[in-house]
Amino acid sequence: MAFLKEELKKKDAVIMDEMKKEIDKAEKEDQQESQVEEEEVLTADEVTTEMNSEIETLKAELEQKQKDVLENADRVKRLQADFDNFRRRTRQEKEELSTFVVQGLIKDLLPLLDNLERAISVETADETSLREGVSMIYKQFFAALEKNGLESIKAIGEKFDPNFHQAIMRVEDADKEDDIVAEELQKGYSVHGRVIRPSMVKVVAN
Structure with a gap:
């Protein structure tokens, strides 16, 4: 009987030892699971914090973009207003310049008008006097136009240039080279x- 009791005690001790090992193992596994859960929670918090930071950054960038758009819109409006003012000012200056040029031309032609009135009012049978009077009026008229930029185009004896001359016909002339205005x-x-107005000319074509 004493032998059996001793054997039972040994078996109980072995069983108790195994149970203790199982309990220790279970406790370690629980500790590891708890640690993993804490790490997972910590990782989730970090992700949330990072996402919030990115959201704030995107909000700031969006606000800056909106601000830039408004500033660009204002700049475009100012440029458009400046361009409209420039165009209006240019048109006004052009109109004033045109009026000034016309006034100057008319003023230069007034003496010609006076001389024409005098020529009409004078009765004469002298053809020479009439020719001289008309010649004087022509010279005054041309001088007034010349003062405002008018120039006569050289033609006779010049080489034909389609930019300045308009050929009406071609003529033969042994004394002149081809394409010379005759x-x-x-x-x-x-x-x-x-x-x-181009000069209407006859051009040599031998």
Whole structure:
């Protein structure tokens, strides 16, 4: 009987030892699971904090973009207003300049008008006097136009230039080279270098 009791005690001790090991193992596993859960919670908090930080950054960038858009819109409005003012001022200056030029031209032509009135009022049978009077009026008239930029285009003896001459017909002339203007049928004129009427000419073509 004593032997059996001793054996039972040994078995009980072994069982108790195994149970203790199982309990220790279970406690360790519980501790590990708790640690993992804490780490997971900590990681989730970190993610939330990072997301909140990114959201705040995006909000700040969006506000800055909106501010930039408003500033650009104001800048465009100011530029448009400046351009409108410039266009209006340019149009006004152009109109004033045009009026000034016309006034100057008319003022230069007034003496011609006076002389024409005098020529009409004078009765004469002298053809020479009439020719001289008309010649004087022509010179005054041309001088007034010349003062405002009018220039007559050179033609006779010049080489034909389609920019200044308009060929009406071709003629033979053994004394002249080809493409030389032989005769001017109607004078051509330019104003400040711009052709307003080409010369009508006959051109040599041997």
